[in-house]
Amino acid sequence: MRIIKGIKVILFVILFILMNLLLSYFLVKANGPSEVMWKDFRKTEKIDTVYLGSSFSQMTFNPYIIDENTGWNSFNMGTPGQPLDQTKEALTAAIQEKHIKRAVLIFGIPSLELTQNANARATFARARNYGCSLLEKLRLDWNYVTNSENFNTEASLTYFFQWVYNGVDFEPKKIAENLKIRKESKDANASSKKVAGYMEYIGKGYAYSSGVFDYNTAAENNTKKAYSGKISDKAYKELEAMCKLCQENGVDLMVVNTPKAPYDIAAYGADDYFAINHKITGICSKYGADYYDFNLVKPDLFSICPEYLSNFEHLNKTGSEVFCNAFSKFVLSREAGEDMSQYFYSEDAYMESVKDIVASYLPGYDNR
Numbered sequence: 001m002r003i004i005k006g007i008k009v010i011l012f013v014i015l016f017i018l019m020n021l022l023l024s025y026f027l028v029k030a031n032g033p034s035e036v037m038w039k040d041f042r043k044t045e046k047i048d049t050v051y052l053g054s055s056f057s058q059m060t061f062n063p064y065i066i067d068e069n070t071g072w073n074s075f076n077m078g079t080p081g082q083p084l085d086q087t088k089e090a091l092t093a094a095i096q097e098k099h100i101k102r103a104v105l106i107f108g109i110p111s112l113e114l115t116q117n118a119n120a121r122a123t124f125a126r127a128r129n130y131g132c133s134l135l136e137k138l139r140l141d142w143n144y145v146t147n148s149e150n151f152n153t154e155a156s157l158t159y160f161f162q163w164v165y166n167g168v169d170f171e172p173k174k175i176a177e178n179l180k181i182r183k184e185s186k187d188a189n190a191s192s193k194k195v196a197g198y199m200e201y202i203g204k205g206y207a208y209s210s211g212v213f214d215y216n217t218a219a220e221n222n223t224k225k226a227y228s229g230k231i232s233d234k235a236y237k238e239l240e241a242m243c244k245l246c247q248e249n250g251v252d253l254m255v256v257n258t259p260k261a262p263y264d265i266a267a268y269g270a271d272d273y274f275a276i277n278h279k280i281t282g283i284c285s286k287y288g289a290d291y292y293d294f295n296l297v298k299p300d301l302f303s304i305c306p307e308y309l310s311n312f313e314h315l316n317k318t319g320s321e322v323f324c325n326a327f328s329k330f331v332l333s334r335e336a337g338e339d340m341s342q343y344f345y346s347e348d349a350y351m352e353s354v355k356d357i358v359a360s361y362l363p364g365y366d367n368r
Contacts, residue, residue, distance in 0.1 A: 023161075023163045024161075024162050024163050025182075026163075026175055026178070026179065027163035027167035027168055027170070027175065027178070028162045028163050028166055028167055029166055029167065029168055029178065030178050030179075030181040030182035031181060031182075032123060032127070032166060033058070033079050033080055033199070033201070033207065034079045034080075034120075034123045034124045034126075034127035034128075035123075035126075035127040035130065036201055036205075037058075037076075037077060037078075037079050037127070037205045038127045038128055038130045038131070039127075039130050039131070040075070040203065040204060040205060041075060041077060041093075041094075041205065042097075042130060042131035043131075044075055044204065046073045046098075047073055047074065047075045047094065047098040047100060048072060048073045048074070048098075048100055048101045048102065049072045049073065049074035049075070049100060049101065049102040049103070049104070050074065050075050050076070050077050050090070050091070050094045050098075050100055050102075050103050050104070051063075051074065051075070051076045051077060051078060051103075051104045051106065051205070052077050052078065052087050052090055052091055052094075052103060052104065052105045052106065053078050053082060053087055053105060053106030053107065053111070054078060054079065054080060054081055054082040054087075054106070054110070054111075055078065055079075055080045055081070055199075055314060056078070056106045056108065056110070056258045056313070056314065057076060057077070057078025057082075057104075057106040057258075058076055058078030058079060058080065058199070058205065058206065058207050059078075059199065059206075059207060059208055059209050059310075059314050059315060059316075059320060060078075060106070060258045060314075060315050060320055060323060060324075061074075061076050061078070061104065061206065061320075061324060061327070062076075062202070062206045062208075062320055062321065062324045063075055063076055063204040063205070063206055064202070064203070064204065064206070065321060065324040065325060065328065066324050066327060066328050066331075069324075069325065069328030069329075069332070070328050070331060070332060072102070074102075074204070075094075075098075075204050075205050076204055076205030076206045077090045077091075077094065077205055078106065078205065079120070079124055080120060080199075081117040081119075081120030081121075082120065082124060083117070083120070083121060083149075084111060084235055084238035084239070084242075085147075085149065085238060086121065086124050086125070086128075087105070087238075087242070088238060088241060088242050088245070089128065091103060091105075091242055091245060091246070092245065093128075095245070095246075095249050095251060100251055101251065101252060102251065102252045102253075102254070103246055103251050103252070103253050103254070104253075104254045104255075104256055105239075105242060105253060105254070105255045105256065106256055106257070106258055107239060107255050107256070107257060107280065107291075108257045108258070109223055109227055109229075109268065109273075109276065110223075110226075110227060110313075111235055111239075112231045112232060112235045112236070112276065113227055113228060113229075113230055113231065113232060113235070118165065119165040119166065121149070121150070122144075122158065122159050122162075122165050122166070123162075123165065123166045125140070125141075125144045125159070126159070126162060126166070128140060129141070141159070144159060145159055208316065208317040208320055209310040209314055209315075209316055209317070210310065210316060210317065211310040211311070211316055212306060212307055212309070212310070212316065213261065213306050213309035213310060213311050213312060214306065215261065215263075215306050215357075215360075215361050216361070217312075218261065218263055218267070218312070218361035218362055219361070219362060219363070221261075221311065221312045222261065222263065222264050222267035222268065222312055222362075223260070223264050223267060223268045223312075223313065224267045224268045224269065225267075226312075226313070229268075229272075231276070236279065236283060239255070239280070239283055239284075240283050240286075240287070243255075243283060243284055243286070243287035243288075243289045244287050246287070246289060247287040247288050247289070253284075253287075253288075253289035253290070254289070254290050254291075254292060254331075255280065255284050255289055255290065255291045255292070256291075256292050256293075256294060257277075257291075257292070257293040257294060257295060258294060258313075258315070258323075259294045259295055259297065259302065259304045259308075259315070259323065260295055260304070260309075260312060260313045261304065261309060261312040261313070262295075262304055262354045262357050263354060263357050263358045263361050263362050264295070264312060264313070265295060265350070265351075265354075266351070266354065266358040266362060267362055270347070270351055274347050277291075277293055290334075290340070292330075292340070292344070293344070294323075295350075296344045296345045296347075296350045297326075297343055297344055297345075298343055298344060298345060300343070301326050301329065301330060301343050302322065302323055302326035302327075304319075307319070308322060308323070330343060
């Protein structure tokens, strides 16, 4: 009797595993953004520079443009909703696997809120396993489910059922489309835009967003409205840990705030915004890293405009191309040892430069 019960348990486990594998094959998104990034990262042999962070990284830095201008061999490791602790994982992988010389970390107010998207976290973690040995996959899986961010939450269980958090809608048409992508895609790039949705993947981790932002929606579309403003001390600690990691491994680290709509600092609150900048600068300086806020950049290098934005905080394809050419000039000047402060406004000068835009799109700002 005990033997029969044991056999039933074994059969149940086998059937459970097979069912999970079957559902994963049919429902899990083929070539999702995180999977595409990690596949391309692992198959790219020579990488000396990486761009790190969430969609702010992914949609801003086009390695093809920057590499052509600078002679670098760079790769964009940004993925949608990427939290800071997983950004640190990406940085660690780049140091250990590619022995990089440089890293560009995208960091701003959204980073400081330490927003956690459980689905994005799990998707990133699963994709991180691509190309690893079985033993390494088991180690990474164990680290994820026992991580303090995931332990005692449903994430530690659903992690093994990808179709729950990274699946297409349970509709015949969507499933058929997903299977077609899975069947036809021979590498990480093919048809990836069909699952990325609002982005189109180009390669080397870079994806762009289409559309043009309407400044007339400024009162409702700005950093102050989009984010809670609750700063996490842990976010600063994650930044410090990445700065220290780069210092210990001889990696030149640039921490960058990507350009947004020109009224955005005023909308958030200039005093609070610049106080955050000072703290970020202090942490970076402690470990020999540099912080550059490209919201304060002078128009001689780059000037933001509606045509360059897909929304108030993300560059579109045109904006990315113009910015990457400007960034290339910037880093070549930096490598030549020039004074980089020449490219940026002081705080007061910046607010003076955007006062007409602020007055036009944020009525009543001066009366707050």
